Amino acid sequence: MLIKTPKNCDLKENHVTPENVYLNRREVLKGMGFLGAGALLASASAKVNANWFTKDEPSKFKTTALTFTPDANSEQLILTPESKVTTHNNFYEFGAQKHQPAELSQQFKVNPWQLSISGECAKPMTLDYDDLTKMFTLEERIYRLRCVEAWSMVVPWIGFTLADLLKKVLPNSSAKYVVFETLHDPEQMPGQADRRLGGGISYPYVEGLRIDEAMNPLTLMSVGLYGKTLPPQNGAPIRLVVPWKYGFKSIKSIVSIKLVSEQPKTTWQQLAPNEYGFYANVNPKHDHPRWSQASERHISTGGLFARNRIKTLAFNGYGEQVAHLYKNMDLHKFF
Numbered sequence: 001m002l003i004k005t006p007k008n009c010d011l012k013e014n015h016v017t018p019e020n021v022y023l024n025r026r027e028v029l030k031g032m033g034f035l036g037a038g039a040l041l042a043s044a045s046a047k048v049n050a051n052w053f054t055k056d057e058p059s060k061f062k063t064t065a066l067t068f069t070p071d072a073n074s075e076q077l078i079l080t081p082e083s084k085v086t087t088h089n090n091f092y093e094f095g096a097q098k099h100q101p102a103e104l105s106q107q108f109k110v111n112p113w114q115l116s117i118s119g120e121c122a123k124p125m126t127l128d129y130d131d132l133t134k135m136f137t138l139e140e141r142i143y144r145l146r147c148v149e150a151w152s153m154v155v156p157w158i159g160f161t162l163a164d165l166l167k168k169v170l171p172n173s174s175a176k177y178v179v180f181e182t183l184h185d186p187e188q189m190p191g192q193a194d195r196r197l198g199g200g201i202s203y204p205y206v207e208g209l210r211i212d213e214a215m216n217p218l219t220l221m222s223v224g225l226y227g228k229t230l231p232p233q234n235g236a237p238i239r240l241v242v243p244w245k246y247g248f249k250s251i252k253s254i255v256s257i258k259l260v261s262e263q264p265k266t267t268w269q270q271l272a273p274n275e276y277g278f279y280a281n282v283n284p285k286h287d288h289p290r291w292s293q294a295s296e297r298h299i300s301t302g303g304l305f306a307r308n309r310i311k312t313l314a315f316n317g318y319g320e321q322v323a324h325l326y327k328n329m330d331l332h333k334f335f
């Protein structure tokens with residue numbers, strides 16, 4: 001695998017180690033007598049105690065290894081540690097705080113799964129769970145991910161292009177836009193059952209692309225990251241990744257893809273149309289009404305006290321591949 005990992009010595013232990021591993025390690029040390037009663041009391045939170053006194057760990061979602069072609073063009077990008085990619089998430093269906101999706105999604109059922117591709121096309125179809133990883137040759141794509149909240153990561157996704165998928169259903173000439181929908185299942189997704197936990201969004205989460213954006217070779221349907229199937233918090237079993245747009249376009253846990261003739265109303269645009277546009281192209285020159293988009297906090301190496309402030313790039317650095325899609329458009333009007 002052609003994956004560049006940051007040097008561990010740059011990072012604080014509790015920064016790079018998933019929390020359950022971190023806590024287990026403490027348990028081992030305690031068992032060996034390295035941590036005395038003082039240490040035990042000092043960190044006595046309910047959660048840690050539960051881990052120490054009962055042997056049953058909260059059962060964790062199981063991912064499986066994938067076979068894929070490594071990213072041949074991995075550039076100079078340093079990957080964000082896997083433990084950050086899978087614990088600092090936006091997935092409001094599992095809670096609107098960054099740590100909640102990883103905590104509240106581990107029982108999420110992804111198999112069986114059905115993804116329908118329908119609408120303005122000659123051959124609509126439905127994929128089941130096995131199709132998602134078996135229908136196409138999987139490839140790795142190392143992409144920058146830029147959230148509209150002005151933080152960013154670098155993630156080694158695995159998947160296939162949306163173009164390859166759409167070609168299978170034979171879109172017709174009325175297919176001008178593509179609409180995506182996330183699963184709606186309040187029993188499994190606590191943020192859909194509790195408006196406060198779910199950040200006040202009305203579900204299902206909906207996103208959309210123009211057909212030429214959807215067909216661009218950068219636009220990825222991702223089924224994995226870091227060599228394995230996606231964990232639920234990152235959008236298992238299949239999610240979109242559009243690297244030149246703000247992260248909210250990259251909709252997770254998709255059950256429906258529909259080819260349509262009209263521009264769809266998308267979740268964030270409907271919630272606050274003056275703050276979140278349909279296009280949502282990363283643009284350092286177009287500020288969010290409540291904050292600047294000129295720079296971003298990069299989540300990678302550097303530990304807790306590093307500033308990690310970097311300049312935001314137009315189209316998140318992918319202008320060469322996508323700027324032509326917006327040639328005659330006013331990017332302040334169509335933000």
Ligand SMILES: Nc1nc2c(c(=O)[nH]1)N[C@H]1C(S)=C(S)[C@@H](COP(=O)(O)O)O[C@H]1N2
Pocket residue numbers: 085088089090091092093145146147148182205233234235246247248249250251252253
């Ligand atoms: N269904 C759904 N998809 C979603 C979101 C969400 O809340 N629900 N959040 C979006 C936002 S704001 C971002 S930044 C990315 C984050 O993806 P990651 O958690 O894998 O980094 O997912 C996007 N996809």
Ligand SMILES: [Mo]
Pocket residue numbers: 090146147148149246247248
């Ligand atoms: Mo985001």
